[in-house]
Every structure is written in structure tokens, then in C-alpha cells.
């Protein structure tokens with residue numbers, strides 16, 4: 001499959017039908033071979049919570065989960081996600097609107113300002129805590145290597161993630 | 176006990192919920208039925224004569240509606256500059272035309288030449304490749320000092336030279352400063368570069384233009400910090416659209432840091448093309464485009480001299496700065512190295528003689544304009560570096576040297592034309608010594624040394640002029656706009672309140688903090704109050720958010736409007752309570768008659784205003800809505816003291832920021848949590864400038880740092896947890912809230928202490944002393960300086 005996709009990459013006139021599960025909902029659509037997963041999510045499915053902050057796969061604003069793995073949705077073709085389970089920021093809170101523990105910790109600890117990096121930060125944090133439920137401060141910072149935030153200086157993001165993992169850092173309370 | 180609501184409470188931010196759940200509404204999330212997409216063909220050469228553009232093949236490509244060129248914009252205005260600087264000879268600055276699309280000449284890499292509008296973005300991009308440009312490459316001029324030499328090529332032929340202006344401030348002080356320096360016991364001289372930066376808000380710029388033929392109405396959705404400013408500049412100066420036919424909407428905006436203040440060509444283009452094609456037209460910047468089209472920041476080359484008498488009192492400061500304007504004058508470019516920089520050159524010190532000279536220069540680079548701090552970081556950096564250097568030369572303690580020269584009496588009129596209303600620089604320094612644990616530094620240094628590392632401690636003070644700005648003053652200084660702000664407080668029938676404000680929130684949390692003020696004034700819960708911002712069709716004419724002005728200026732307008740509302744409500748309450756309005760008190764959401772138990776609830780009074788059955792209709796109008804415009808009497812002067820502790824690996828030159836502490840005086844504070852967050856973000860940007868970021872052009876004008884692969888943004892591992900304190904508070908004396916502004920402090924206050932710390936670390940080692948290293952302090956620069 002991947003090899004087939006690679007040969008399609010530069011054929012913009014080539015349309016392919018993709019089906020995947022996004023936040024538990026089955027979706028499908030017609031995309032060009034060169035359509036990125038993030039474009040399919042934003043433009044095809046109107047899931048605009050996943051953001052685009054760069055064109056070199058370095059900012060992490062587009063972070064989603066594909067089959068449980070943390071993925072930059074700008075670094076993958078939509079066709080490559082055919083058949084996959086995709087999770088985006090829109091699926092993180094409960095149906096009644098209750099925020100997840102990570103989302104709530106971001107609000108409690110002022111882990112966001114303009115909010116543009118935030119969906120990617122929350123998705124990255126979720127995958128960290130799944131693999132490593134009690135990370136150290138250094139591990140949190142290391143895991144955020146691929147996610148840039150220009151507003152917060154990271155202090156409150158790191159603190160929020162530590163708090164979401166059940167490790168309160170009282171000495172560093174936001175205020 | 177910290178409060179849980181109102182002024183001083185760390186209320187959680189209500190805007191967070193939509194951002195945390197992916198329900199924000201950023202400009203790129205806006206898609207309008209029938210919209211077309213534009214791709215700009217941008218210059219990949221820095222300087223060229225453009226003889227012609229052949230768009231025929233591109234226009235024949237699938238999906239293409241039209242290809243626009245510079246010729247299509249000849250009849251409209253250029254992108255205006257909002258501030259006229261008068262040079263030291265009394266002449267106006269040189270002000271070249273800044274076309275929407277390049278016409279006849281290309282002046283920087285990234286300049287838009289053609290705009291291809293097609294059904295899809297992919298089609299527009301593909302078609303742009305079929306455009307044929309007929310051009311002759313010209314030698315580019317990048318270095319500022321070369322640009323002002325007589326033999327330099329000119330960026331603009333119609334100008335006499337590449338010198339935009341040669342500004343002296345205060346020109347009448349020049350001789351006195353020269354004499355003071357001549358007679359001084361000691362003069363420390365430092366030449367430095369304030370590195371060129373790219374603001375890089377995480378949301379790239381976006382513009383969506385719309386036009387409705389039936390009512391001749393234009394709408395522009397754009398990533399702006401100040402929608403009314405864009406409406407005025409674009410409507411009146413570029414496209415000739417009157418205000419009532421132009422609506423500008425800036426919805427959720429993903430960070431600004433100055434770079435979204437300015438009016439950009441892409442905004443004018445989308446608005447223009449939407450009418451020309453009678454279809455909505457959308458442009459979304461890629462990050463690569465952002466690097467070569469967002470206005471850059473800083474880029475000063477400075478020589479500063481600090482003169483001291485035999486007792487180490489500062490007697491004079493003299494500076495000469497070359498400030499890069501880039502190829503064109505961006506909206507506020509001309510004001511940044513002058514009024515936002517020269518006026519701060521006294522710093523926190525009672526230096527009697529100060530003279531600032533600034534030469535603004537055109538080069539074949541992207542325009543340079545305000546970036547977080549704008550002029551004030553440049554002033555702080557040179558002053559706080561030269562003071563540290565003087566302390567080292569004289570062998571005195573850098574803190575003691577600063578303390579000795581602090582201004583201690585307020586109000587204080589500086590020799591550079593501003594008057595500081597309040598401050599307590601010793602108090603913030605005392606606080607810094609405590610929170611940064613200076614006492615423990617020796618032990619930490621010894622520990623580092625045991626591990627083969629060097630440890631340095633750097634400190635600096637800062638002062639900034641915020642709450643921009645008194646209109647009559649800035650008018651005299653050349654501003655082409657007023658800098659007041661406005662708010663409308665609309666009380667609804669059941670007592671809830673909508674406040675329409677001119678300030679724009681793009682991370683600052685106004686939707687949370689502004690209601691805290693109204694809640695405190697009236698005594699109703701914060702959730703009864705909503706802030707409306709970012710849409711010229713809904714808000715009064717305010718000037719937007721920059722220069723740490725939102726609360727100090729727009730917040731003051733909001734307070735004035737709320738006071739008018741309360742005064743009127745008291746009259747209504749007096750009528751309902753059959754008392755005289757002078758006896759009515761408002762507390763905790765109830766009006767009562769002083770000295771009695773008679774009272775009426777806020778909601779009953781507001782209902783009476785809209786259902787005026789029992790109402791003094793002959794004396795007052797029904798309804799409860801007031802607007803106020805507020806023009807500040809002075810700037811505000813936040814100040815503080817910062818400390819950075821670094822650990823340096825002498826083998827590699829690698830520097831680790833180990834501790835960073837900030838003691839700020841922001842006057843009164845509405846939401847401490849938000850203020851702390853603002854300082855954190857500013858410090859990270861300052862550390863970024865000092866350690867990582869630098870925008871680099873080669874000699875031909877190619878932009879070498881044009882993506883996140885070559886432009887190093889601070890990431891989570893590059894910064895420590897910060898220690899931030901703002902308990903030193905000397906309230907502003909001239910605005911109703913006593914607030915000073917906090918948005919830029921971190922970025923202004925942090926670079927000098929980082930560099931001072933690295934110099935201190937090197938000095939503590941056994942190698943050669945290093946007087947100065949230019950930012951960013953990359954391992955290779957530090958290592959090279961140490962050899």
C-alpha cells in the first residue's frame with residue numbers, strides 16, 4: 001500500500017477514495033493523491049481544530065493520533081490513512097462537553113494563550129501519558145520536542161501535563 | 176486569601192474551552208460558499224528590474240479565474256506608513272511608494288509579483304509556475320552601512336539615497352552630551368547588533384475578502400490585532416472604500432506579537448479581488464511565505480557610550496544606531512527605532528545627558544517593524560549591556576552600580592522627553608535578589624565547577640513606555656493616527672452585560688479579565704458579562720492591541736463607560752426608591768439608599784430601563800448603554816529587574832539556561848494568572864532572541880533562515896521553569912485602574928540578563944576575558960569568543 005501511494009505522490013490528477021474512522025465516526029471521501037491528512041480533516045471533514053502552523057513538519061500544530069500513534073497530520077497523505085482509526089482534538093472531550101483530564105489541566109494551569117498550538121499540545125500530551133503515565137519534567141519537555149508554542153514559554157504547558165499525570169507541583173502554581 | 180472573582184482574582188479563562196476542544200474560529204477556519212483561492216508568485220531574487228510579466232499561459236490553466244499583476248494596482252494607493260519622522264535637519268523622512276504587487280521593480284525576496292486566483296489552491300499554485308517574468312537582476316544591498324555609502328545601489332531610484340532619515344534626539348542636547356563625555360572620568364564603549372527576528376505567531380496570516388454587489392459592501396476577514404486600524408488604512412489610503420462600506424473582522428487570532436498590527440498587501444489584494452471577480456477570495460500564508468512576507472523585528476546595529484564620573488555616577492549616554500527598515504516602510508516601522516526607542520534611553524537611571532542618533536536605512540530585505548517590545552528591547556539591551564560592561568571595567572558590583580544610579584523620586588522627567596509617573600526600582604531589585612536566590616549562587620557555581628562547567632549570573636533592569644499613547648503628544652511626534660481606545664457597555668434588560676471593545680485579544684485573555692473589572696464595579700458575577708471584540712461592525716472605533724495598551728487604554732475606556740452606566744442606573748434606582756440620586760450606593764449588585772434599609776437589585780433597575788413603566792421619562796432616556804473613548808494622559812511605565820543563571824560547557828560553548836527570575840512592577844493587576852503567563856511567554860521570546868533566533872540574509876539578499884529548519888524557535892527543552900513575581904506594585908497615577916501593562920515586559924527585560932550571564936560565566940573561568948558576544952549566543956559563537 002505505501003509503495004503504491006509513493007508512486008501516486010506526484011500525480012495530482014489522480015483521485016482516490018479513502019475511508020477511515022475519525023473520532024469513532026466512519027467517514028469517506030474522494031481526495032487527490034497529494035491531499036494531506038490534515039487537509040482532508042480540515043477541508044474535507046470541516047474538523048478545523050487540527051491546525052497548520054508550518055510547511056516543514058516541525059511545529060506540531062497538526063498533531064493527531066492515527067491507529068493510536070501520535071502523528072503530524074501534515075506529514076502523511078490522506079490516502080495513507082485509508083482504513084485507519086484517526087483521533088483529533090474534537091473527539092477528546094466527553095459527549096456532554098466535560099473536558100478530559102489533560103484539557104482540564106491546561107485550563108486550570110493556564111497552559112494556553114492564543115490556543116493555536118493547543119490542540120497539538122493536548123494530542124501530544126495524551127500520547128505521552130498513555131505511554132508514560134508519570135513522566136518527569138524532563139521527559140515532558142523531551143516529548144514536546146516537535147511542538148512549538150510561541151505564547152506560553154512552555155512553563156504552564158509542562159506544569160499542566162505534570163498535573164494531568166497526577167503529579168501536582170505546588171511550588172510552581174500558576175498563581 | 177486570594178480573591179475568587181473580580182479584580183485581583185486568577186479567574187480561569189473562559190476562552191480556553193473553545194480552544195481546548197478544537198472549536199476556535201480562526202481565520203483559516205472560515206470558508207465562504209463560492210470562495211476562490213489566491214496564490215502569490217513571490218520574488219526569489221532580492222533586487223531586479225521587472226520589464227514585463229506574461230500571464231497568458233497561466234490564465235489558460237484549468238480552474239484559473241484571473242492573474243493579477245502590479246499594473247492592476249497602479250490606480251490604487253500604496254500601502255501607507257502610519258508615522259512621519261522628521262529628521263534632525265527638520266526634513267521629512269523619505270517615504271517611497273509601497274505597491275500592493277511589484278511594478279517595474281522587485282525589492283526583496285518574497286515580494287508579491289503576481290496573484291493567481293483559481294478554484295483551488297493547487298490550481299493556483301500550478302498556474303503560477305506558468306507565469307513568465309522578464310527581469311534583469313540588480314546587485315542587492317543588504318548591509319546597512321554599505322547601503323548609506325555614496326556608491327551604494329539604490330533600493331528606490333526616486334529617492335536621493337537609501338537613508339530614510341537621520342534622527343537626533345534630543346538634538347539640542349547633542350553638544351552638552353559631547354561635552355559631558357569629553358569631561359568624564361570613565362567612558363565605556365560597546366558596539367553591538369540587535370539581531371533581526373521573525374515574530375512567528377503560530378498561526379500564519381490569512382485573509383478572506385468578500386464582496387456583496389447588492390449593497391456594495393466589502394468584508395475582510397483577517398488575522399489582525401486591530402481591525403479598525405486595518406479598515407482605516409486599507410479603506411482610506413489603499414482601496415478608497417469608505418468605512419460604511421467596509422467591514423473588517425479579526426476572529427480568533429493565533430498570536431500576534433506585533434506582526435499582525437500592520438496592514439499587508441495580501442489583505443488589500445483579497446478585498447480588491449473579491450470585488451473584481453465578484454467571488455470571495457481566500458489567502459492562507461504558508462510558514463515559508465510568513466518568513467519572507469511578515470514584517471521582521473529588531474535589526475539594529477548600535478554603538479553606545481556610557482560616561483561615568485569619578486564616583487561612578489552616570490553622567491552621559493550617547494548612541495548611534497543603524498536601524499533596518501527593509502525595502503519598504505511597514506505601518507509603524509519608522510516609529511520603532513525613534514519614539515519607541517530613543518525615549519527609553521534614560522532607562523531606570525538619573526543620567527543627566529542623553530543623546531540618541533538613529534539612521535534608518537532601506538535595504539533589499541523584508542520590511543522591519545514592531546515585534547514584541549518594539550524599540551524598547553533594543554534600548555534596554557544596549558543600556559543594560561553597557562552598564563554591565565562598565566561595572567566589569569571598573570571592577571564594581573553590577574547591582575551596586577545600578578542601584579547607585581537609580582531614579583528614586585517620582586514623577587521624574589528624563590532628558591529624553593518622557594515623564595515617569597511612578598516606580599520603585601530598589602524594591603524590584605530587592606525582590607529579585609530574594610526570588611533568584613543570589614545568596615545561593617556561590618554554592619551553585621562551585622557545584623558547576625566541580626562538574627567541569629562554568630556558571631554565570633546576569634542581571635538587568637528595564638523600563639518601558641506602555642499604554643500607547645496620548646494622541647496629542649504622538650500627533651506632535653508624527654503619528655498619523657490617534658491612539659485612544661473605546662468601549663461600549665451595553666446592559667441588557669435582565670441585567671447581563673455585553674461590552675464591545677476596541678482592544679483585540681489574541682492570547683491575552685481579555686474575554687476573562689475585562690469582565691473581572693466590570694464585575695468588581697457593579698457586583699454581579701463575571702459570567703453575567705461578555706466581551707465582544709474583533710469586528711468593526713460590532714465594536715466602537717478603537718485602535719486595537721499592541722504596546723501593552725489593552726487594559727491601560729481600552730480598559731480605562733471600559734471603566735469610564737461603566738461609570739456612565741452606573742450613574743444613570745443610580746438615577747433610575749433613585750426614582751424606584753423615591754430617594755435622591757446622591758444618596759444611592761451600589762454594592763454587590765444592589766442599589767441602596769444610604770442610611771436606610773431600602774434597596775433594589777441591579778436586575779430590577781436594568782429591567783426598568785428597558786420596560787420604563789415606572790420611570791422618570793421626562794428626565795432620562797430609557798435604555799442602559801454607554802460608550803466612552805479614553806485618551807491616556809501619559810504613557811505607563813512598567814519596570815522591573817531580571818536575573819538569568821546559565822551553565823556553560825567550556826569544551827563546546829553550549830549554554831544551558833538554568834534559572835530565570837523576573838521581578839516586575841506592573842502597577843495594579845486584574846488577573847495574576849494571566850499576567851504571569853504573559854511574562855513567561857515574553858521571557859521565552861527573549862531567551863529565543865538571546866540564544867537561538869536570528870534571521871540571516873546572504874550578501875545577495877537570499878533569506879537563509881526561511882523555515883523552522885534554519886530559524887531556531889525556542890522549544891520546551893530550551894527553557895527552564897521561570898520564577899516570576901509581581902508583588903512590587905506602584906500603581907499608575909493617571910488611569911482609573913492604576914494598571915501599567917504587562918505584555919511586552921518579558922521580551923524587553925530578558926535578553927540582556929542572558930548575555931550578561933554568559934559573559935559572567937566566561938569571566939569566572941581561567942580563559943581569556945570576553946567583553947561581548949552578539950546574539951544569538953550559539954555554541955559556535957560562544958566557543959569561538961572563548962578561544
Ligand code: FES
Pocket residue numbers: 051052053054055056057058059060061062063072073074075
Ligand atoms: S503543520 Fe504539521 S508540523 Fe507544522
Ligand code: FES
Pocket residue numbers: 111112113114115116117118148149150151152377429430682
Ligand atoms: S498558546 Fe499560542 S502558540 Fe501556544
